[in-house]
Amino acid sequence: xxxxxxxxxxxxxxxxxxxxxxxxxxxxxxxxxxxxxxxxxxxxxxxxxxxxxxxxxxxxxxxxxxxxxxxxxxxxxxxxxxxxxxxxxxxxxxxxxxxxxxxxxxxxxxxxxxxxxxxxxxxxxxxxxxxxxxxxxxxxxxxxxxxxxxxxxxxxxxxxxxxxxxxxxxxxxxxxxxxxxxxxxxxxxxxxxxxxxxxxxxxxxxxxxxxxxxxxxxxxxxxxxxxxxxxxxxxxxxxxxxxxxxxxxxxxxxxxxxxxxxxxxxxxxxxxxxxxxxxxxxxxxxxxxxxxxxxxxxxxxxxxxxxxxxxxxxxxxxxxxxxxxxxxxxxxxxxxxxxxxxxxxx
Numbered sequence: 001x002x003x004x005x006x007x008x009x010x011x012x013x014x015x016x017x018x019x020x021x022x023x024x025x026x027x028x029x030x031x032x033x034x035x036x037x038x039x040x041x042x043x044x045x046x047x048x049x050x051x052x053x054x055x056x057x058x059x060x061x062x063x064x065x066x067x068x069x070x071x072x073x074x075x076x077x078x079x080x081x082x083x084x085x086x087x088x089x090x091x092x093x094x095x096x097x098x099x100x101x102x103x104x105x106x107x108x109x110x111x112x113x114x115x116x117x118x119x120x121x122x123x124x125x126x127x128x129x130x131x132x133x134x135x136x137x138x139x140x141x142x143x144x145x146x147x148x149x150x151x152x153x154x155x156x157x158x159x160x161x162x163x164x165x166x167x168x169x170x171x172x173x174x175x176x177x178x179x180x181x182x183x184x185x186x187x188x189x190x191x192x193x194x195x196x197x198x199x200x201x202x203x204x205x206x207x208x209x210x211x212x213x214x215x216x217x218x219x220x221x222x223x224x225x226x227x228x229x230x231x232x233x234x235x236x237x238x239x240x241x242x243x244x245x246x247x248x249x250x251x252x253x254x255x256x257x258x259x260x261x262x263x264x265x266x267x268x269x270x271x272x273x274x275x276x277x278x279x280x281x282x283x284x285x286x287x288x289x290x291x292x293x294x295x296x297x298x299x300x301x302x303x304x305x306x307x308x309x310x311x312x313x314x315x316x317x318x319x320x321x322x323x324x325x326x327x328x329x330x331x332x333x334x335x336x337x338x339x340x341x342x343x344x345x346x
Contacts, residue, residue, distance in 0.1 A: 007041050010031050010033065010038075010041070011038070011041055011042060013027070013031065014027045014028065014031065014038055017030075024038065061098060061102070061106075065097065065098070066106055068097055069097050069098055069102070069103055069106050069107075070106065070107075070110065070112075072086065072090070072097060073086065073103065073107060073112070074112075083100040083101075083103030083104055083107075084100050086103065087099065087100050087103065126229075127229065127235070127333065128202070128226050128227060128228055128229065128235055128333050129226055129333070130331060130332070130333055130334055130335045131164075131200050131202060131226065131331070131332040131333065132329055132330070132331050132332075133163075133164050133165035133329070133330045133331075133332070134165070134328060134329050135165060136163055136165055136166040136291055137163060137166075137170075137194055137195070137199060138165060138198075138199065138200065139163070139164045139165065139199070139200045139201075139202065139330075139332055140161050140162065140163055140164070140170060140199055140200070140201050140202070141161070141162050141164055141201075141202050141203070141236055141238040141239040141332065142159070142160060142161040142162065142171075142201065142202075142203050142209075142239060143160065143203060143204060143206075143236060143239045143240070143243070144157050144158065144159050144160075144178060144183075144206065144208060145157075145158050145160070145243045145246075145247075146158075147174065147256055147262050148254060148255045148256065149255060149256055149257075149258075149262075150255045150256070150257055156174050156175070156176055156256060156259055156262045157174065157175050157176070157177065157178045158172065158173075158174050158262075158266065159171075159172060159173045159174070159175070159182065159183060159186055159208075160172045160239065160242065160243075161186075161190070162238055162239050162242050163287075164238045164330050164332055165330045166287050166290055166291045167279045167281065167282055167287040167290065168273070168274045168287035168288070168291065169242070169270045169273055169274055170190070170194065171186060171187075171189075171190050172266060172270055173186050174259065174262050174263050174266055175259075176259055178206075178207075178208055179208060180207055180208045180211030180212075180213050180214050181213060182208070183208040183209070183211075183214050184211075184213045184214050184217040187214075187217055187218065187221060187223065188217060188221070191221055196221045196222055196223050197221070197222035197223075198222060198224070199222075199223050199224070200223075200224050200226060201218065201223050201224065201225050201226070202225075202226045202227070202228070202236060202332055202333075203225070203226075203227060203228070203236065204227065204228045204233075204235075204236055205227055205228060205230055209225075209227065210227065235333055237332075238332065242273075245273070245277075246269060246273075249269070253265060273287070274286070274287050274288055275287075275288045281327070281330075282295065282327055283295065283298075283299060283324055283325070283326070283327065285298055295326060296326055298324075299324035299325060299326060302324045303323055303324055306321065306322065306323075307321075
């Protein structure tokens with residue numbers, strides 16, 4: 001690597017040669033450097049581009065200008081204003097010191113950007129834990145959605161639970177009000193059908209999900225709850241996708257005449273979703289087929305059909321041939337540092 005002093009000496013030699021009438025390219029050849037290297041060295045104020053080397057930044061404020069920013073920010077007149085207020089006021093008076101972002105950067109470097117006031121400082125909610133399912137009844141997702149009635153402003157509340165691996169609806173109820181007691185009783189009834197010990201249950205932050213009665217019930221049942229971040233619907237995508245499928249499927253009435261009508265329609269929908277709906281995320285097989293293992297035979301037949309079609313007309317196929325494969329692992333809220341691709345939850 002050419003040192004900083006050698007670069008400076010080379011620049012001086014080439015400048016002198018050019019001043020005496022030599023061509024830059026020929027002078028560079030004598031020193032065994034390319035013309036492009038010379039042009040780059042000449043353009044840079046700091047020939048040493050190694051990490052950590054001292055560099056000259058033309059746009060950087062001088063120490064005096066940085067002190068002016070601090071003095072203005074701490075002045076009695078501006079001490080309670082933000083940089084977004086200070087900069088316009090100064091501009092109106094014909095004075096410009098720096099941009100708002102530069103104000104903030106200098107103040108942060110001096111540890112002068114702090115929360116002030118009686119309100120609690122804004123806190124960043126941590127991302128919920130990554131949940132992996134390698135089989136049925138390991139990770140469930142649940143939520144409550146509103147169902148319109150034919151009376152304006154009156155809704156029914158659909159409590160629904162989904163297995164993220166099998167993609168089936170494992171439990172549902174519809175009531176005319178939302179309550180933590182209803183949610184708690186629903187999971188108690190599920191205990192008679194499923195072994196809930198060790199099930200990871202994910203939901204949002206609604207009161208029926210985080211109420212004391214519900215938390216105690218889940219603890220007694222051996223269910224391990226986890227929760228989305230506030231106002232982040234993408235933390236619970238599987239159940240949101242189910243609600244979207246439900247409300248946009250053909251035959252959804254939009255409004256229900258009565259609680260009985262809503263329960264009757266939902267019963268038919270759940271049966272269709274679990275036994276006849278071909279789910280895109282599991283290779284367009286039904287949740288029932290995935291749960292019984294029939295999907296493996298279905299994928300095998302599909303792949304054989306494609307191989308036969310390719311052998312008959314190889315000229316119509318590219319190098320990549322689609323293969324139907326079983327989705328062994330389904331991840332809720334994947335750690336993007338480990339997994340850079342999200343499972344399709346549509």
